[in-house]
Amino acid sequence: MDLRRVDLNLLVVLEVLLSERNVTRAARRLNMSQPATSTALARLRKQFDDPLLVKSGRTLRPTARAQAIIEPLREVLRTLERSVLAAPGFDPATDSRTFTIMTGDYAEITLLRLLVRGSTPANIRFDLLPVNGAGLDAFRRFEIDLAVLPEYVLESPEFETCRRQVVLSDRFVGAVWSGHPYTGTKLTREVLGRYPLLSYAQYSDDTNLGRALLRAGVVARVGATSGNLAVLPYALENTRMITFLPERMARHLAESASLRILEPTFQLPPLREFAVWHAERDADPAHAWLRAQLDPVGRRRVAAQAG
DSSP states (O other): OOGGGOOOHHHHHHHHHHHHHHHHHHHHHHOOOHHHHHHHHHHHHHHHHHTOOOEEEEEEEEEEHHHHHHHHHHHHHIIIIIIIIIIIOOTTTTTEEEEHHHEEEEHHHHHHHHHTTTOOOTEEEEEEEOOOOHHHHHHHOOOEEEEEGGGGGGGGGTTTTTTEEEEEEEEEEEEETOOOOOOOOOOOHHHHHSSSSEEEESSSSSSSOOOOHHHTTTTOEEEEEEEEEGGGGHTTTOOOOOEEEHHHHHHHHTTTTTEEEEESSSSOOEEEEEEOOOOOOOOHHHHHHHHHHOOOHHHHHHHHOOO
């Protein structure tokens, strides 16, 4: 049977007919006339190429085909009513949901701890994917719930119609190994020009940081590059390299990674990461809950409403 040729309204009539096994009672439940209900039954018999209901005394008896489809039919109608026709809702305490989030490693390190804190319901799952070409294509196809992206990425015209909110704010500081030959506390242009730079791959000349260094007249000689921000603090050990790190990350790891933090003497842009999503997801209660988890004010608001 070609589903495109099936009148889905007739499936509701069929379910009532199979329940009542009487055209008059079915018509009453459906708020239809008896002739109209009889006509609908005739159309159903034609579509299914089966009598579906045959006379048996004063009632109608379902055929073998009708008996086989009644439970699947009821399940389909229940699912349609519950998932499509019912007003949307989301209760994280009882509803199951997997959220797919595309993010860079710095945001992943910071936000994952927030998302999977101890009070997160066990039936909620978070799948974090890296920011790359395949991930961006999936985001365009609405296959990703949320992207967490640095500000410079959002300069692309494709994000103009997307919603966004700041979820991370930080500043850059310099960092060296605690045994580095430079013993000062300031990161000047001269110091940065004297020692090799351990560069994060995403801090290229096309990023806000890269542009700011160029505007400040800072000439840095790249000694090594890593695509994993979490590697940078530990890779400094026993080297003469200097790197830039988000301040909160640098101070958190200063002791374990044997870091010494340097205060830049030239202006650097703020580090801001945005949660980005398609406007069509605004009305999804589950998505609103997800966004609230990344927004401390929103989390308090949701908690107050739940209470």
